[in-house]
Amino acid sequence: MARTVTTNRKILNTTIAWAIGLLIFFPILWTILTSFKTEAQAINDPPIFLFFDWTLENYAVVQERSNYMKFLWNSVIIAGGSTVLGLIIAVPAAWSMAFVPSRRTKDILLWMLSTKMLPAVGVLYPIYLGFIKLGLLDSRFGLVIVLMLINLPIIVWMLYTYFREIPGEILEAARMDGASLREEILYVLTPMAIPGIASTLLLNFILAWNEAFWTLNLTAVNAAPLTAFIASYSSPEGLFYAKLSAASTMAIAPILILGWFSQKQLVRGLTFGAVK
Amino acid sequence: MGRITLNKVTKSFGETQVIPPLDLTIEDGEFTVFVGPSGCGKSTLLRLIAGLEDITTGHIDIDGMDATAVPPAKRGLAMVFQSYALYPHMSVRKNIAFPLRMAKMDQVEIDRRVDNAASVLNLADYIDRRPGQLSGGQRQRVAIGRAIVREPAAFLFDEPLSNLDAALRVGMRLEISELHKRLETTMIYVTHDQVEAMTMADKIVVLRAGHIEQVGSPLELYKAPRNLFVAGFIGSPKMNFVEGAEAAKYDAHTVGVRPEHIAISGTEGAWKGRVGVSEHLGSDTFFHVHDTGLAETLTVRADGEVSFKHGDTVYLTPREDVVHRFDAQGLRIG
Amino acid sequence: MATQSSRSAARLMMAPAVILLLGWMLAPLITTLYFSFRRYLPLRGGDQGWVGFENYTRFIGSSAFWPSVQTTLIIVGGVLVITVLLGIVLALLLDQPMWGQGIVRILVIAPFFVMPTVSALVWKNMFMDPVNGLFAHLWKFFGATPVEWLSQASLQSIVMIVSWQWLPFATLILLTAVQSLDGEQLEAAEMDGAPFIKRFWYIVLPHLGRAITIVILIQTIFLLSIFAEIFVTTGGAFGTRTLTYLIFQRVLESQNIGLGSAGGVYAIILANIVAIFLMRIVGKNLDN
Numbered sequence: 067m068a069r070t071v072t073t074n075r076k077i078l079n080t081t082i083a084w085a086i087g088l089l090i091f092f093p094i095l096w097t098i099l100t101s102f103k104t105e106a107q108a109i110n111d112p113p114i115f116l117f118f119d120w121t122l123e124n125y126a127v128v129q130e131r132s133n134y135m136k137f138l139w140n141s142v143i144i145a146g147g148s149t150v151l152g153l154i155i156a157v158p159a160a161w162s163m164a165f166v167p168s169r170r171t172k173d174i175l176l177w178m179l180s181t182k183m184l185p186a187v188g189v190l191y192p193i194y195l196g197f198i199k200l201g202l203l204d205s206r207f208g209l210v211i212v213l214m215l216i217n218l219p220i221i222v223w224m225l226y227t228y229f230r231e232i233p234g235e236i237l238e239a240a241r242m243d244g245a246s247l248r249e250e251i252l253y254v255l256t257p258m259a260i261p262g263i264a265s266t267l268l269l270n271f272i273l274a275w276n277e278a279f280w281t282l283n284l285t286a287v288n289a290a291p292l293t294a295f296i297a298s299y300s301s302p303e304g305l306f307y308a309k310l311s312a313a314s315t316m317a318i319a320p321i322l323i324l325g326w327f328s329q330k331q332l333v334r335g336l337t338f339g340a341v342k
Numbered sequence: 343m344g345r346i347t348l349n350k351v352t353k354s355f356g357e358t359q360v361i362p363p364l365d366l367t368i369e370d371g372e373f374t375v376f377v378g379p380s381g382c383g384k385s386t387l388l389r390l391i392a393g394l395e396d397i398t399t400g401h402i403d404i405d406g407m408d409a410t411a412v413p414p415a416k417r418g419l420a421m422v423f424q425s426y427a428l429y430p431h432m433s434v435r436k437n438i439a440f441p442l443r444m445a446k447m448d449q450v451e452i453d454r455r456v457d458n459a460a461s462v463l464n465l466a467d468y469i470d471r472r473p474g475q476l477s478g479g480q481r482q483r484v485a486i487g488r489a490i491v492r493e494p495a496a497f498l499f500d501e502p503l504s505n506l507d508a509a510l511r512v513g514m515r516l517e518i519s520e521l522h523k524r525l526e527t528t529m530i531y532v533t534h535d536q537v538e539a540m541t542m543a544d545k546i547v548v549l550r551a552g553h554i555e556q557v558g559s560p561l562e563l564y565k566a567p568r569n570l571f572v573a574g575f576i577g578s579p580k581m582n583f584v585e586g587a588e589a590a591k592y593d594a595h596t597v598g599v600r601p602e603h604i605a606i607s608g609t610e611g612a613w614k615g616r617v618g619v620s621e622h623l624g625s626d627t628f629f630h631v632h633d634t635g636l637a638e639t640l641t642v643r644a645d646g647e648v649s650f651k652h653g654d655t656v657y658l659t660p661r662e663d664v665v666h667r668f669d670a671q672g673l674r675i676g
Numbered sequence: 677m678a679t680q681s682s683r684s685a686a687r688l689m690m691a692p693a694v695i696l697l698l699g700w701m702l703a704p705l706i707t708t709l710y711f712s713f714r715r716y717l718p719l720r721g722g723d724q725g726w727v728g729f730e731n732y733t734r735f736i737g738s739s740a741f742w743p744s745v746q747t748t749l750i751i752v753g754g755v756l757v758i759t760v761l762l763g764i765v766l767a768l769l770l771d772q773p774m775w776g777q778g779i780v781r782i783l784v785i786a787p788f789f790v791m792p793t794v795s796a797l798v799w800k801n802m803f804m805d806p807v808n809g810l811f812a813h814l815w816k817f818f819g820a821t822p823v824e825w826l827s828q829a830s831l832q833s834i835v836m837i838v839s840w841q842w843l844p845f846a847t848l849i850l851l852t853a854v855q856s857l858d859g860e861q862l863e864a865a866e867m868d869g870a871p872f873i874k875r876f877w878y879i880v881l882p883h884l885g886r887a888i889t890i891v892i893l894i895q896t897i898f899l900l901s902i903f904a905e906i907f908v909t910t911g912g913a914f915g916t917r918t919l920t921y922l923i924f925q926r927v928l929e930s931q932n933i934g935l936g937s938a939g940g941v942y943a944i945i946l947a948n949i950v951a952i953f954l955m956r957i958v959g960k961n962l963d964n
Binding site: 076079083088090091093096100109113155156162165166168174178179180181183186187188189191192193195196215219275276282293297310311318321322329333 | 784787790903904919946
Binding site: 236240249258260 | 414
């Protein structure tokens with residue numbers, strides 16, 4: 067029930083909310099602005115907010131120094147590949163848990179989530195050794211597998227919560243209508259769960275995109291995604307704020323744009339399907 | 343063809359047995375209604391026949407073939423669910439065509455059958471809509487359409503009318519009955535509403551706690567209920583039960599008289615009482631009579647013209663020839 | 677509510693996910709356990725055989741161990757407290773009628789999309805730098821001496837950066853929960869004369885219980901293993917060395933696999949203690 071409030075109250079709400087929203091968003095805004103400044107203006111005292119000489123120079127320098135497109139492409143492949151692969155494995159598992167629950171379903175689900183609590187660093191070396199043995203070090207395929215495994219519990223959990231909202235009678239109707247299990251999942255469950263699946267896909271794409279432990283430790287040159295691209299700017303070198311900002315903007319822009327266009331699914335996805 | 347036989351079928355969920363050993367035969371072409379209060383196992387029984395649940399012991403034959411281990415998709419049965427269970431992402435046409443598509447039927451035949459079903463069920467105007475855009479009654483018809491196109495051996499209905507409003511329910515009841523007359527296919531229909539059971543069934547199966555209390559035609563159950571439970575369940579308003587000295591006169595532990603089998607008069611009769619609430623339906627009037635010393639309330643049906651005021655003294659006379667007699671175990675005598 | 681065949685199909689379809697995760701959990705775990713009992717220095721003589729519990733006693737005996745556990749817990753706890761409290765305030769605020777709610781929501785959730793490495797770099801250089809950072813300018817403007825954030829208030833700075841990243845998540849989940857609150861309940865309470873504080877305490881907060889649990893669970897999972905934020909900002913110096921980071925240093929910087937693995941086992945034990953504690957709460961909450 068929307069309650070009617072006085073205009074004054076609404077103005078007050080709006081002012082406070084916008085102020086807080088802008089405050090939270092400010093670091094990102096500042097980074098984007100700085101990326102268009104010259105290095106000298108970037109560290110000007112007092113800081114210049116809008117009235118500076120807008121330039122694209124930093125982007126050109128960053129692109130020249132490191133091949134942005136290659137990193138971007140690696141990020142897309144790794145984040146996309148791991149998410150899609152995870153989904154393929156998770157859909158049947160989530161079907162089982164949501165529609166044929168047993169006494170152990172909850173335990174399995176919680177166990178899956180608990181594997182995410184294993185500290186990655188504790189197993190870094192064995193994984194590192196294994197990757198060398200299998201020739202997976204610095205390969206996109208290797209990272210796709212690792213990130214898929216890392217996000218699998220979250221994918222299963224999210225799909226499980228979305229599937230549970232679908233009435234079991236509809237799947238039983240499909241069974242009565244002569245659908246095999248494969249057809250039931252493909253033609254009935256999946257199309258009905260599209261919004262949930264989209265949210266799951268988006269959120270896990272973002273988590274994989276931003277993952278910065280395995281991607282930093284298991285890649286060198288060939289498979290390095292944007293996390294590695296940005297990490298190469300971690301040591302200061304003379305005047306570099308504007309270039310750092312340009313590189314940062316390039317690393318986060320794809321996700322911010324994606325987020326902007328798919329706001330609804332993302333908001334749903336961000337709640338991990340856990341809250342309605 | 344659709345003769346379904348249940349042979350010593352039981353069902354347990356874990357330790358609890360919800361269906362004790364049960365035998366039942368449903369003849370080909372028969373309209374059978376499973377009726378009983380909620381939790382009596384009627385839906386479970388239907389799901390066992392559908393194959394959506396495994397039976398624990400015993401076996402189910404469909405047309406003489408053992409179907410116990412056959413998956414639901416292969417039993418040749420169609421089901422209409424309480425929630426209709428339509429596929430929300432498909433149009434009405436695609437919903438109805440779904441079972442045919444699953445059967446890999448060719449497109450021409452699918453179209454022919456879907457169009458036919460749509461015209462029979464008056465769905466032609468809505469054929470390209472999604473279920474979300476339909477009213478309850480239309481959804482119900484789509485669910486039925488999806489069932490009939492398959493030309494199944496039998497139809498299973500799981501409380502299909504319980505989500506409709508009262509007026510629509512009466513209409514759909516007739517439509518389903520007419521459908522049965524036309525198709526002459528076996529139908530098994532689950533409901534908790536004895537009116538639906540009485541009006542639609544060839545054969546009623548009254549269930550309580552997984553037990554079959556009685557099987558018979560509507561009139562058999564009405565005229566000769568085998569025990570107190572069936573007597574109280576079938577018929578509306580409920581049968582009046584009288585115990586004690588008055589029952590002993592009839593040589594019984596309990597006697598039952600239906601409201602329509604009691605005459606009411608302001609001047610003379612067998613039992614004296616005081617009028618409580620009267621319900622005027624127009625065609626009939628039901629009087630709730632208190633202080634008879636026989637039971638807390640006796641319900642009496644009278645003609646719509648008859649009128650007594652709250653608190654009036656009235657006299658009731660049961661029709662001797664239709665008094666039902668029950669022994670101390672609640673079983674029918676004679 | 678199912679047949680034997682659908683149950684076996686279910687088991688079969690669950691198998692790939694379960695087997696993969698089991699393998700992903702067990703294989704490295706067993707290897708780590710194995711290494712933790714060996715003296716293994718890849719650059720200084722390689723695998724030099726069994727040493728029993730020496731790595732374990734050395735790791736726990738090192739002066740860095742307990743502080744690192746403490747640091748880990750402070751960061752996780754600090755971020756949880758900040759994000760949950762601010763999240764509730766923000767959620768209640770965003771639930772109010774206002775103009776441009778959708779845009780404000782986007783502004784608030786934006787930090788979640790920023791890579792941890794990027795946010796750490798941006799905060800470190802452009803805000804917290806004692807010479808050129810925006811905070812330094814601000815301090816100077818008010819005539820104060822700029823703070824050397826990452827050395828003088830290092831732990832607080834990291835908690836702040838990480839909170840900024842996770843506040844959107846907490847806010848969004850709590851906002852969704854606030855929005856699902858039945859308005860009539862609140863109106864009934866208002867009719868009964870309950871003031872705002874009481875309505876919040878007895879109706880809103882209990883309603884948010886499940887959402888808060890979810891926030892705590894998911895954030896803890898991710899916070900226990902934060903890495904990039906420390907790697908980029910302080911490199912573990914100035915009392916910001918978490919257990920994760922300490923092990924990272926043992927394994928990669930000092931190339932002592934045996935010692936690092938023993939540390940890994942400790943980290944796993946710590947994570948499990950936290951996990952058991954959390955799963956207890958969540959398990960209960962998942963029931964409904």
